[in-house]
Amino acid sequence: GWFRRLLHKRKPSSVESSLNSRHSAASSPSPSSSSSSAKSSSSSPATSSAPSSIRPSPVSVPDISASDSPRWAKSYDICICHSEGDLELGEELVSYLEGQPQRLRCFLQLRDAAAGGAVVTELCHAVQSSHCWVLLITPAFLLDPWCRYQMHQALAEAPMANGRTIPVLKGVDRREYPKELRNIYYISMVLKESSFRQIRDAVLCYLQELCRSSRSSTE
Numbered sequence: 579g580w581f582r583r584l585l586h587k588r589k590p591s592s593v594e595s596s597l598n599s600r601h602s603a604a605s606s607p608s609p610s611s612s613s614s615s616a617k618s619s620s621s622s623p624a625t626s627s628a629p630s631s632i633r634p635s636p637v638s639v640p641d642i643s644a645s646d647s648p649r650w651a652k653s654y655d656i657c658i659c660h661s662e663g664d665l666e667l668g669e670e671l672v673s674y675l676e677g678q679p680q681r682l683r684c685f686l687q688l689r690d691a692a693a694g695g696a697v698v699t700e701l702c703h704a705v706q707s708s709h710c711w712v713l714l715i716t717p718a719f720l721l722d723p724w725c726r727y728q729m730h731q732a733l734a735e736a737p738m739a740n741g742r743t744i745p746v747l748k749g750v751d752r753r754e755y756p757k758e759l760r761n762i763y764y765i766s767m768v769l770k771e772s773s774f775r776q777i778r779d780a781v782l783c784y785l786q787e788l789c790r791s792s793r794s795s796t797e
Contacts, residue, residue: 643680643681653685656709657708657728658712675777675778710744710780713744740784745762
């Protein structure tokens with residue numbers, strides 16, 4: 579089954595709400611927050627009370643691949659942050675994302691970092707040149723100081739939980755979830771195929787919202 583896309587503790591946008599309705603229960607660093615959201619949804623008024631003649635207008639989905647899309651302002655759509663021991667998983671994820679119809683552009687360190695470049699410089703450049711950052715949080719990730727460094731760079735680039743940082747837990751107990759990410763919901767990788775789709779949907783949602791916000795600001 580599908581997992582619900584990443585949720586954040588801010589008020590979700592209309593795009594997020596539409597995606598949320600297509601996913602099942604999400605993984606949360608705070609059990610109380612998920613239970614409170616369930617209560618609020620059960621207490622909401624029934625949609626049948628609205629007049630049948632009034633129908634919500636469909637939300638247009640912006641073309642993120644248009645020539646004037648703000649997507650092209652950065653070199654990459656996604657930076658994959660992983661430990662050296664998780665390279666195979668990172669390569670599988672990149673192959674999946676780059677094979678999507680939207681041709682999502684991924685930064686994979688061992689493939690895309692400049693030869694001879696300083697590690698710190700390359701990691702910072704990868705974060706700054708990408709719209710979203712996928713953190714493959716495994717036991718090896720937690721022990722890798724460079725993974726921690728890149729995680730902190732991503733949080734410094736976008737300190738608010740606005741959809742750009744996408745934590746993915748694999749083989750890690752939720753009690754080991756990095757405290758720095760406590761305000762961000764994560765994906766728990768149980769079925770790899772489902773998790774890959776959820777990562778894709780989260781990235782597309784962010785890029786669509788980016789395009790929509792850019793279009794609104796110019797109107």
